[in-house]
Amino acid sequence: MSTDGLGDDRRRGDRALRLLVTGGGTGGHTYPALTAVRAAGARIGAGGAAVEVLWIGTAGGLEARVAEREGIRFVAVAAGKIRRARNPLKMLSWANVKDMGRVPLGVVQAIRAVAAFGPDVVLATGGYVSVPVSLAAWVCRRSLVVHEQTVRLGLANRLLARIATTMAVSSASTLSLLPGRVRERAVVTGNPVRPEVLAGHAGKALEALGLEGFDAARPTVYVTGGAQGAVQINQLVGEVLPWLLDRANVIHQCGPAAVDGMQAAPASLPADVASRYLPVGFVGAELPDVFALADVVISRSGAGTIAELTALGLPSVLIPLASSAGGEQTHNARHLAEAGAASALLDEATPTALQEALEPLLTDPARRSSMAELARQHGRPDAGDRLVDVVLDAAGADHR
Numbered sequence: 001m002s003t004d005g006l007g008d009d010r011r012r013g014d015r016a017l018r019l020l021v022t023g024g025g026t027g028g029h030t031y032p033a034l035t036a037v038r039a040a041g042a043r044i045g046a047g048g049a050a051v052e053v054l055w056i057g058t059a060g061g062l063e064a065r066v067a068e069r070e071g072i073r074f075v076a077v078a079a080g081k082i083r084r085a086r087n088p089l090k091m092l093s094w095a096n097v098k099d100m101g102r103v104p105l106g107v108v109q110a111i112r113a114v115a116a117f118g119p120d121v122v123l124a125t126g127g128y129v130s131v132p133v134s135l136a137a138w139v140c141r142r143s144l145v146v147h148e149q150t151v152r153l154g155l156a157n158r159l160l161a162r163i164a165t166t167m168a169v170s171s172a173s174t175l176s177l178l179p180g181r182v183r184e185r186a187v188v189t190g191n192p193v194r195p196e197v198l199a200g201h202a203g204k205a206l207e208a209l210g211l212e213g214f215d216a217a218r219p220t221v222y223v224t225g226g227a228q229g230a231v232q233i234n235q236l237v238g239e240v241l242p243w244l245l246d247r248a249n250v251i252h253q254c255g256p257a258a259v260d261g262m263q264a265a266p267a268s269l270p271a272d273v274a275s276r277y278l279p280v281g282f283v284g285a286e287l288p289d290v291f292a293l294a295d296v297v298i299s300r301s302g303a304g305t306i307a308e309l310t311a312l313g314l315p316s317v318l319i320p321l322a323s324s325a326g327g328e329q330t331h332n333a334r335h336l337a338e339a340g341a342a343s344a345l346l347d348e349a350t351p352t353a354l355q356e357a358l359e360p361l362l363t364d365p366a367r368r369s370s371m372a373e374l375a376r377q378h379g380r381p382d383a384g385d386r387l388v389d390v391v392l393d394a395a396g397a398d399h400r
């Protein structure tokens, strides 16, 4: 691996920076990469230079759609998914063995793409596709920055941390969990949040989503289960819906597969009450405006959403995905709840527990403000810029 990050062909300071990014599968791995690409473009562009970007991901992943929408050159490679199991023998399932067989193919495809592009630096933001691409970067002796969104390193990043030029982490508490040799090469950047997410307008959400039935005298709750939606959250919200709509307007991001079912949920309620409820499959370009309209958020506690809620300073009730890798969503939720920066349903996610957590936030604006302020103290709106600092450092002196 190149230690100075500069091959002979890259000592020409006048040519564009070549940035290769990889990461995807879910929003939590895709959006930090996108934010870093845009921030690098803005920084380098402001200095009068240019940046050429290549994104390597999987053909069917969210990253493929995001790259296409953003006009970012994209190459797809094969990636293998490792399904976790408590019993290590069960990890040797046929599906895992078959998928692991795809990793060597992905590595070969990625080596070809990396060698052809000749990046100054490779940024990997996680997800299964990060593995073959980071291995390819290592084989091709390119500088590699690996970014971890969660406090504890996931399975893939534990491997990649050993070959990374720099390990960028989102939380200072991750440092003590790293092996000594990795810690020496680690930098705390925070988890990048798309800048537009921080710049929404409540009025635009009302207009774009056709929320004429919403009552301005009631607070608005945004419910989100992550890109796919969360069956558990959908069920809970369904059970408390009459109670909730008595007190609030609700935008419910329930996952594309659940919209029809959730649309029927308020059928037995009076029309004016039912019109305070909007289920949506996935919130795309309206996300910033929905956040701006929201007074309270009910959410999973994935690292991406947590970074957004804290950067925005939004009060929330967090319902962690208990089976998330290493219990990291539970850890995230507990960490914020202990600081008073969120409420969390940690032991039992029942309709009663949800109502108890929501009640003070819906009825007491002062309670919302104090939680919002504590949430903001955990936010890192500058994380994208900090990650770009690390990427440019790894790219070498010519590009700083």
Ligand SMILES: CC(=O)N[C@H]1[C@@H](OP(=O)(O)OP(=O)(O)OC[C@H]2O[C@@H](n3ccc(=O)[nH]c3=O)[C@H](O)[C@@H]2O)O[C@H](CO)[C@@H](O)[C@@H]1O
Residues within 6 Å of the ligand: 026, 027, 028, 029, 031, 126, 149, 150, 224, 225, 226, 227, 228, 253, 281, 282, 283, 284, 287, 301, 302, 303, 304, 305, 306, 308, 321, 324, 325, 328, 329
């Ligand atoms: C099931 C799973 O593996 N979850 C992991 C995944 O989270 P996952 O990607 O599911 O969730 P995150 O909270 O990290 O990110 C979701 C992102 O998608 C956005 N969004 C969501 C819904 C929507 O309709 N529109 C939209 O734009 C959110 O605002 C956020 O930016 O990666 C995270 C980062 O490593 C981990 O912390 C999570 O544990």
